[in-house]
Amino acid sequence: MSGLSIGQVAERTGLSVHTLRFYEREGLLAKPVRRGTAGHRVYSEGDVDWLGVCIRLRASGMPLTDIRRYTELVRAGQGNEVERLQVLREHRERVLAQMHELNECLKLITHKVAVYEGRLGLRDNVTDCAP
Amino acid sequence: MSGLSIGQVAERTGLSVHTLRFYEREGLLAKPVRRGTAGHRVYSEGDVDWLGVCIRLRASGMPLTDIRRYTELVRAGQGNEVERLQVLREHRERVLAQMHELNECLKLITHKVAVYEGRLGLRDNVTDCAP
DNA sequence: GTAGAATCTAGAGCCGACTCTAGGTCAAAC
């Protein structure tokens, strides 16, 4: 598949061109991005896919250093599957914990929303049992 | 009931005393904390409960400025329930979006974990269909 | 009454994750 300019990748991924360069500097890309004429970056579809993974990991709260670590393992090639698994499993635990926390928060908010709706008479009255 | 020192509150909430003072400066407490002899803070159970709410909101990604805004509404007393509801509903939307995102991430990780387990022969072989 | 721990204020420092600036190269459109 052809090759994409940094601007095109920015558009596709939703990251800014600044952030794309920053991520590269930070070692988040599996392989150094290919360069075309005049040193311009040329991204492959694979690069974009990998960025998609990074974005997901970031969105779920994985710090850049951990993503870099994982990337380094992938870059190093076969033989370190155990470490990769460890990174992934640890992150999965954090994600699950975070989901649990979000659920608790959701309960709190839903309760409070019900209380205020009650006060406003939008629904049957509900009495607040703080907090 | 009595009253709690900042150190005791730190222990109960898991926040540091630094953070407790910081939160107060930032206007996150519903009412200014009572002061005892020599100006030492004396927290009520209500203060601790409110801090619990703040902690939940923070843990679910609400920025301090939004928590302050909500706190100000509560402090202002009755009559602004509509605005409070708005703040809460908006945050609920963000929380739901975040949960959705986390779920997507979880799927990705679970898939990758399965792939690596497969490669390691811990389970039946699974072939990776990138990304 | 004195040592050591806890508290106070004001303000500086730090960290992660971007975000932007300055100054420059290059290609294509007019």
Place this chain on the structure above:
DNA sequence: GTTTGACCTAGAGTCGGCTCTAGATTCTAC
């Protein structure tokens, strides 16, 4: 042939959310 716009590098700046320091005061236990 020059202007416009996308791209380049290196490095500085910003922002949110803490976290810590300094220097003073006060409580607690001996």
